[in-house]
Amino acid sequence: MNPEAPNPNRVLVVDDSEFIHELVRARLREEGLQVEHQLTGEAGLRHAIDVQPDMILLDIELPDLNGFEVCRQLKERAETRTIPVIFLTGQSDTAAKVRGLDLGAVDYVIKPFDDVELRARVRAALRTKRLQDLLQQQSFLDGLTGLWNRGYLDHRLEGELNIARRYERRLSLLLGDIDHFKRVNDSFGHLFGDYVIQRIAEALSTHARRSDIACRYGGEEFALLLPSAGIDEAALVAERLRIAVEASPFHLRGTQLQVTISFGVASTEGLDPVTNESLIARADRALYNAKEAGRNCVHICVPDQPGAICSFTDFQSQLSD
Amino acid sequence: MDPIRSVYENDSDMADLVRSFVAEAPNRAQLLDDLLSGGELDELQRLAHQLKGAGGGYGFTLVTDVAARLEDALKEGAAESVIKERTSTLCEVLRAVRAPEGG
Numbered sequence: 376m377n378p379e380a381p382n383p384n385r386v387l388v389v390d391d392s393e394f395i396h397e398l399v400r401a402r403l404r405e406e407g408l409q410v411e412h413q414l415t416g417e418a419g420l421r422h423a424i425d426v427q428p429d430m431i432l433l434d435i436e437l438p439d440l441n442g443f444e445v446c447r448q449l450k451e452r453a454e455t456r457t458i459p460v461i462f463l464t465g466q467s468d469t470a471a472k473v474r475g476l477d478l479g480a481v482d483y484v485i486k487p488f489d490d491v492e493l494r495a496r497v498r499a500a501l502r503t504k505r506l507q508d509l510l511q512q513q514s515f516l517d518g519l520t521g522l523w524n525r526g527y528l529d530h531r532l533e534g535e536l537n538i539a540r541r542y543e544r545r546l547s548l549l550l551g552d553i554d555h556f557k558r559v560n561d562s563f564g565h566l567f568g569d570y571v572i573q574r575i576a577e578a579l580s581t582h583a584r585r586s587d588i589a590c591r592y593g594g595e596e597f598a599l600l601l602p603s604a605g606i607d608e609a610a611l612v613a614e615r616l617r618i619a620v621e622a623s624p625f626h627l628r629g630t631q632l633q634v635t636i637s638f639g640v641a642s643t644e645g646l647d648p649v650t651n652e653s654l655i656a657r658a659d660r661a662l663y664n665a666k667e668a669g670r671n672c673v674h675i676c677v678p679d680q681p682g683a684i685c686s687f688t689d690f691q692s693q694l695s696d
Numbered sequence: 697m698d699p700i701r702s703v704y705e706n707d708s709d710m711a712d713l714v715r716s717f718v719a720e721a722p723n724r725a726q727l728l729d730d731l732l733s734g735g736e737l738d739e740l741q742r743l744a745h746q747l748k749g750a751g752g753g754y755g756f757t758l759v760t761d762v763a764a765r766l767e768d769a770l771k772e773g774a775a776e777s778v779i780k781e782r783t784s785t786l787c788e789v790l791r792a793v794r795a796p797e798g799g
Contacts, residue, residue, distance in 0.1 A: 391742075394717060394750035401713050402753075436745055467748040485759050487752025 384501065385426065388412040389419030389445065389506040390434040391462065395486070399463070401433060406497060416440030418691050420448055423455050424537070433457060433480070435464040435471065443478060455533035457507060459500040463488065486672050488665040517591040519569060520576035528590040532651045535602050536586075539643055547609030547642040549599040551579075551616065554613040554635045554670040556595035563627055568595075571634055582616050597636075598658075606642040606678050607694060613638040613673040614687050621671060635671035637662060644678035660684060697792040702755030705796050710755065717754040718795040732783045740779075741770040749774040749797065756793055762786045 386408045389398050403410055411428065413419040418531055423431060433448070435442035442462060449455045461482040462475040477501040481500050484493055501592045515527035523531070532548075539546040553559070555577060560568040570594060579589045579597055588600040599616075601609050625632040627661040639662025641648050646657065657676045662682045665674035673687040685693070702718075720780035724747065731740040744766040749758025766782040768774075 392746040392750055394720075394746070397713055397716070398750065398753045401709050404709065434749075436742065440744075465745055486749035490753075622797075686716070 382678075385427075385428040386409045386410050386430050386432060386497070387422055387428040388463075389414075389422075389437065390432070391415065391437050394435075395434070395463075401678075402488075402493060403497065406494055410496070414438075416442065416445045420445055423449060423458060424452065424541075426453060429456060429504055430459045430460050430461065430497065430558065432463040432484075435462060435466050443453045443474060446475065446478045446480055452534075452537065453539060454532055457504070457506050457511065457694065461496060461500055463493075467620050469628070477548065502565065517576075520573055520591050522576050522580070522597075523588060523590040525590060525592050525598075528568040528592065528600065529651060530589070531588055532600060532654070535600060536643070536649055536651065536654070538602070540649060545605045545642055545644055546654075546656045547601040547604045547614050547640065548654050549597075549601070549605060549609060549616075549638055549640050550592065550655070550662045551597040551599070551613070551636050551638045552662055552666070553577060553595040554637055554666075559632070559634065563632070567625075571625060574623070574625070575634070575636065578616060578619050578623070582612065582619060587612075604642070606644055606675060607690075609640050609642060610673060610675050610687060610690055613640050613675075617673055637665040637670045638673040639665055639676070640662070640673060642678060645681070646678075654677070697731050697788050699783055699794040700756060700789065700792045701794055702756060704755035705756070707755075712794070714754055715795040717750070717756070718793050720795050721790040725787040728790075729797055737779075740783070741767055744770065747786070747790075756789075757787075758789055759793070762789050776778065 380677045384407065388394060388410060391414050410423065413422050416439050433442045433445060442464065446460050448591055449458065449460060459481040460479065461484055462480050465488060467485045467487045475483050478594045481503065482496050484496060515523055517524040538544065542689060555600055557572055560620040565644065576591060579599060583599055586602050590598040601612065617638055620636045625634060634669050639658045639660065640655035641654055641656060641661055646653055661674040661676045661684050665672050668674065668686060674684050675690045677683040677685055677686065703713045705714055719771045728740065728743060733744065747763035748760050748767055751763060762785050766786050769778050769782050
């Protein structure tokens with residue numbers, strides 16, 4: 376999902392006949408779409424995962440994976456789930472139509488197709504996709520801070536883990552929790568508590584790289600997902616954030632209030648199995664340790680020592696050893 | 697068989713595509729013959745299915761109709777003589793398609 380970018384209107388055609396590729400390309404020309412194609416189910420699936428087109432025209436009879444199986448796998452994966460699929464096939468029996476639609480396809484067009492009808496159906500599918508993206512974007516935003524919410528983190532983490540596995544890239548996660556937040560709320564009221572959360576969210580956004588994903592994970596908990604970053608880089612980001620929060624006290628009715636935050640840091644390095652749950656659990660354990668160690672600190676899950684967690688200072692000295 | 701023209705031959709979006717389909721059609725006919733004589737009926741059925749899907753799109757409805765009849769025969773496991781006859785009809789049709797000159 377990339378809601379900020381204007382719709383690039385990329386359409387992927389998966390069909391084992393080049394006659395159909397050329398025909399669809401010509402017939403969709405006036406729609407101003409970028410048409411890409413693949414000849415096999417495997418290649419189509421890979422293409423869809425890699426470039427995430429805005430819609431897919433999918434044949435059923437393919438030389439390797441059939442179209443039903445391709446559709447099933449597309450709908451199973453977080454990163455391709457919302458891409459509308461239109462079956463474009465010579466199979467005209469009701470059973471095939473029902474099966475295709477029940478697998479999650481939005482439409483079913485029979486070959487040989489009528490070009491005017493195909494264009495109308497493609498337009499309809501793209502219209503729905505745009506609304507769906509907008510709706511999903513709304514449902515994934517945190518109202519108070521404007522950061523992504525926990526639902527988005529779960530969704531995005533699954534996709535990022537797939538990418539990390541496929542390309543053998545690293546991926547790190549920071550979990551942060553405002554120290555003694557209840558005290559802030561109790562002493563200064565919820566409105567002020569909300570203000571603190573907003574300010575810390577800003578700090579998180581400011582320190583995040585463009586590719587990082589900043590989320591409000593819960594009440595006073597934050598998460599920062601760092602694609603392609605290893606544990607050492609993530610630890611540094613956490614420490615920088617911790618210092619930034621510590622260095623910006625709040626002022627209220629002539630009083631200065633110091634707010635601090637603790638972080639747990641984990642990465643996919645040495646993680647087994649690599650799942651949403653296992654990575655979050657790792658970061659959560661590190662965060663718990665940071666709280667136990669007295670708060671206002673960063674604790675790190677050490678990748679090459681299973682179960683080992685250490686402070687930022689120890690981690691730095693280990694690195695320099 | 698009389699020459700068969702595409703209903704899209706005067707459609708400027710389609711003229712080039714029709715020409716490339718027509719240029720390729722004799723090769724497909726040859727392939728159909730080869731698959732039949734080699735007994736590769738699964739491949740023959742796949743090719744018939746493809747031609748059924750493509751033919752009408754290029755303005756050759758007859759290709760679609762005749763290819764569909766061959767596909768049906770193969771699906772139903774029809775007698776060899778039927779398959780042979782329908783394959784040769786499809787080949788004839790493929791060899792009869794024509795496009796306007798130029799491009």
